[in-house]
Amino acid sequence: MRVPVKLLGFGFWLFFLNCARCKECLREDITFEKTEPVENASYADGETVKVNCVAGYTGLYKLKCEKGEWKKSIEPPCARKKCSHPGDTPNGNFELKEGTEFVFGATVLYTCTKGYEMTSRINHRTCRAQGWDNAVPVCEVVKCPAISTDGEVTASGNTEEGSYVTSGSSNTAAKQKLCPVLSVENGFIYSHPSNKEKIFYSCNTGYKPFTGNWWDSVTCSKGSWSDEPRCIRKEECGALPSVHHGKLTLTLHDPETADVECDPGYMSTDRSIKCTNGRWEKPVCKEVRCDIPPNVENAVITSEPEELYLPESTVTYVCRNSYLMNEKRVFCQRGTSEKPPTCQETKCVANLTENMRSDEHQGSEVSVIPGQTITLSCVRSGSTLQGQREITCQSNGEWSSPFPKCIGQTTSCGPPPDVNDADTIELKKDEYKTRERVEYSCFNKYTLDLRPPFSRYLTCVQGEWRGNIRC
Missing domain, CATH: 2.10.70.10 (Complement Module, domain 1)
Incomplete structure (x- = not known):
């Protein structure tokens, strides 16, 4: 007898374990814009989690898992961070x-x-x-360039920075101030005879220019060179490479690693690059674009089609008549468009009591589309219809008038209604008096929800069953 009992206990344990998992909330169901993914793939019922915004944005979402769904308690949406004044420059x-x-x-x-x-x-x-x-x-x-003169030319005024006047032989030209003579340690230079203002240089075996190329150049302008030519060992990391539509920043903890930051509208597959054997990896900031917005049945977009859509661009959908949309706008984010909206056909639904019927339709549930009208009447003698006899379905899915009721002298109820996954504990009767009630019990593997407004009873009140049952 012990073995079956153990198996039964193990079965109950598996059942409750599966029920607990059913109430878990998933990371993939968090779909706020401009947010970082949360740490765990799923969270148990009752757990709370903070959802942070991506870099460059401020805001915070605080969510709580309740019965497998996320509930928001704090919702300042993610917005672009603000910078202070960029700073004025004199003149x-x-x-x-x-x-x-x-x-x-x-x-x-x-x-x-x-x-x-x-x-x-x-x-x-x-x-x-x-x-x-x-x-x-x-x-x-703006300053005039400094000059140097020979013996046949004289200069008056500030010859280094300000304005000046030259005089002397017309055949003698004033010479621009020269840059200092250059030399490169562990390298050599070359200057073209017709252009002394630009010098090219390369390095000896085992060395390379600091810029990372195998040769480079510097230019003389206003008496100074554009850069200092340097030769470093080949295994050393030199200057950071240039990045189109982005920039690199050396990390504080590792001088051989640099962070990649792309301009808005661009994205890199690598967040950082490394220097290996004296060579920096080459990052690429690619422009992020979305393709044409997804097709939605029974809808149209309120702007002209474009070949490509830039990040943060939006399109607005509109449904055709007699259809409703759950969300109108779709954003382009990180090269992919958000999940498209859907257009649901608008319907009005009437759940009729056993004492009411529709002249045009059979059954207790009547469903019609906008523009259609139903005519209602009471079934039992002695009861009258309170409200409009004819009601019309409107384009927003609502009835043109409040739903009518049947009231009157009738006090008895017919058999109690059927409830999903439950049944009455006693056999149903054909008729019940006012204030009589029936008790329900759920089928196997289900339990009654006894939290208000639910209970285990339905009560007959003036010809109608009152109460709520849910398993």
């Missing part, structure tokens, strides 16, 4: 490339006023997750 101005706010992804372009020139290499700043990148560009007054 210059800036303007936003797009939009009107200093938010994540926004770029400002700087220009100098007339009479000034930009000495900074980069003329823009972009709002990133950690704030503005780059430094505020610098505008300096």
